[in-house]
Amino acid sequence: MQERNGHARTCPMNFSLSLSQANLIQVQGSTSLVQAFVSLTSGNSAQVTVSAQGIPAATEILFAPTSGRPSFATAMTIASSAGTPLGQFNITILATGGGLQKSATLSFQVVPIVHNVAVVSASVQGTAIVGSVVLINATVANYGSLAEDLELRASANSTLVSDQVVSKLAPTATYIGQLVWNTTGFSPGTYAIIVAVPPIQGEKSLSDNIREAGQILLTQSQGPPPASPSPAASGGNGPAFIYGRQLAIVAGIAEAAIVFLIVLRRNRKSSTRNSSDPRSSRHSVSDS
Known part of the structure; x- marks a missing residue:
């Protein structure tokens, strides 16, 4: 309010309108919520009413609240039905009051129900x-x-x-x-x-x-690893295996030598007995 020439003068109200989102994609037969904001920019606040135009068939928009003094916010509940046509629509949101009308556009797209x-x-x-x-x-x-x-x-x-x-x-x-x-x-x-x-x-x-x-x-679960086979069992030819073969050969030769010595000793004893026997001498003379 201003004074001029001693008289009070009321400043005209000015306000703006905006939406929480400019685009809305909605499944056919579902409900969505969009916020509208009416903001006082100058002057004295007065009653402002909100409404919508260009709503597609079988679709309903409810405002809560439907009016107020700027600045205020209103919730728009947008409900489509099975009869709402598919496609894209431009819905105009209006805010009217104090001799002014402001508008905002909501791009509203209705898509079919898809389960995938x-x-x-x-x-x-x-x-x-x-x-x-x-x-x-x-x-x-x-x-x-x-x-x-x-x-x-x-x-x-x-x-x-x-x-x-x-x-x-x-x-x-x-x-x-x-x-x-x-x-x-x-x-x-x-x-x-x-x-x-x-x-x-x-x-x-x-x-x-x-x-x-x-x-x-x-x-299957793995058990303990099998024991490593001996070189002889595995047919190996490592140093240990060669050394073992050499020992076996030496042992065999030694055993054969012992047997030979035993036989030789027995033969010598037998010859000694025959030469000392008198009967052997008589047989020799008689034969001659």
Whole structure:
């Protein structure tokens, strides 16, 4: 309020209108919230009413509050329905009061309901020992238009070995996790690991709901290493083996020499006895 020539004069109000966001993408049949701000820029505050124009069919916008004195904020609840047409619309938000009208444009796009989740990647280690725990890496994504609850499963040769629940995965969001497989009780061998997400109700694209993580070889636990065979048993020809052969040869020669000496000594004793026997001499004379 200003005074001129002794008379009070009221300053006209001026205000601005802005939105918390200029663009809104909404799934058909859902609800969104946008804030509108009416800000006093000059003058004395007066009542201002907010409204909307250019609303698509079967769509409703509610303001809370519907009016106020700047500066104030109002929450716009925008609700579409199954009958709201798909496409892009420009909704004009109006703020009227004090002989003024301000406007702001909201770009409003209605998209269909889409349920589409996918296994983006999966991997597993190449080998493991029976009884150990195997970690299966998996990444899933939500390509749909609504937040989804989904189940992540891992199978080994068609046998379900692990699963977990992922809650409220937002549109365009991804989840990176690990599935745990306890291999106790499984037979040694090669197993193909498959990671899958069961179809969401209403999901039409199912080709990306399953992915092979790879193959893993399960082996028995390793025992203590066998004892090293002796050089003779292994047919080796190392220094120890050669030395052993030499000892065996020497021992054989020594044994043969001892036997020879024993036989020679016996023969000598026998010859001595024959030469000293008188009967042997008489036989010799008689024969002559």
